[in-house]
Amino acid sequence: MDNSEITVGQLVLVATPLGNLGDISRRALELLESADVIYAEDTRRSSTLFSAHSIPVNGRLRALHDHNEASLCDQVVAQVAGGRTVVVISDAGTPGISDPGARVVAAVAAAGLRVTTAPGPSAVIAALTISALPTERFAMEGFLPRKYGERELLYAQWMVEPRTIVFYESPQRLAATLGEMVSLFATRRICVAREMTKVHEEVLRGTVEEIADYVITREILGEIVVVLEGVHETEIVDDELIRAALRDQIDEGVSTRDAVAYVEESLGVAHRIVYQMALELRADDAL
Numbered sequence: 001m002d003n004s005e006i007t008v009g010q011l012v013l014v015a016t017p018l019g020n021l022g023d024i025s026r027r028a029l030e031l032l033e034s035a036d037v038i039y040a041e042d043t044r045r046s047s048t049l050f051s052a053h054s055i056p057v058n059g060r061l062r063a064l065h066d067h068n069e070a071s072l073c074d075q076v077v078a079q080v081a082g083g084r085t086v087v088v089i090s091d092a093g094t095p096g097i098s099d100p101g102a103r104v105v106a107a108v109a110a111a112g113l114r115v116t117t118a119p120g121p122s123a124v125i126a127a128l129t130i131s132a133l134p135t136e137r138f139a140m141e142g143f144l145p146r147k148y149g150e151r152e153l154l155y156a157q158w159m160v161e162p163r164t165i166v167f168y169e170s171p172q173r174l175a176a177t178l179g180e181m182v183s184l185f186a187t188r189r190i191c192v193a194r195e196m197t198k199v200h201e202e203v204l205r206g207t208v209e210e211i212a213d214y215v216i217t218r219e220i221l222g223e224i225v226v227v228l229e230g231v232h233e234t235e236i237v238d239d240e241l242i243r244a245a246l247r248d249q250i251d252e253g254v255s256t257r258d259a260v261a262y263v264e265e266s267l268g269v270a271h272r273i274v275y276q277m278a279l280e281l282r283a284d285d286a287l
Helices: 026-034 043-052 069-081 102-110 123-130 148-158 174-185 208-215 239-251 256-267 271-286
Strands: 010-014 037-040 061-063 085-089 114-118 138-143 164-169 189-194 202-207 224-228
Touching: 010 026, 010 069, 010 102, 026 085, 026 114, 037 043, 037 069, 043 061, 069 085, 069 102, 102 114, 123 164, 123 189, 123 224, 148 174, 174 189, 174 208, 174 224, 189 208, 202 208, 239 256, 239 271, 256 271
Parallel strands: 010 085, 010 114, 037 061, 037 085, 138 164
Antiparallel strands: 164 224, 189 202, 189 224
C-alpha cells in the first residue's frame, strides 16, 4: 500500500453540555456529525443531544460505560488503528472525569495511536469557578467512598489539605455527608452547586455548618458538585504542640477524657486526633 493511502485514525474525547444543550462548541458538533463511531455512556440520553442539533446517528452510537469499558478497549484500539475517527462522550461534561473514558484513552495511547480532545463543559471546573473559593490549586476527589472508614481516612487528609477540594455527591447522600463533615470542618467555607446550567440551577455558599443545616431541611435533587475550602496554613497545628498540651494536662492529674476535651477545644483540633495521641501518651507512661 502506498503511504498516501494510509488513513490515520484518532480517538477524540468530546465534551458535551452539563444541562443547557446550547453549551457545545461548533467543533464538537462537527465531530459528532462526522465520526465513524460514537461511544456514549447512555445512548438514550445522548440521543436527546443528537436530536436537539439535528445530527443523524445512522447506527454509529454505541454504549461505553463503567461495566463494559475494560472489555471494549481492544475494540476501540482496533478501530483507531484501522483509520477510524472514534468519539467518546459521557452523559454530560468531559469524559474520563469520574465518567467512562480513561481506560480507552490509556489503551489507545499505549498503542501509540492518536488521542485528542474537543474540550468544553466540565462539572468540576464549572463548580470551582463559581464557588467563590480559591481556584489556583485544587484537588478532585470524585465520588466519596461508600464505607465510612474510607471516608474517615479521606477526611483526615482534608484536615491538612491546603488546596480547594472538589467532589461529587448524590442527592440522597448529601445531607448525611455534610452532617459528617460538620464535626471536622464546621467553619470552613463550602459551595454546593446543583443542576448547573439547568432550569433549576442552585448554588449554595456558606460554612459547612450553615449549608448542612439548610440541606437537612430540604429535598435535594439533581446533579451535585461540592467545593470545600482548603485548610489555612495558620490552622494547621503541629503534632508536637498537641502532645505538649496533652502532657501538661496529664501531668496535672487530669483524666484522659478531660485532657482530650481541653486540648480539642483550645487548639481547635479534631477529637479523634487528640484522643489517639492521648492514648499513645498513656501507653508510653505505662511502659
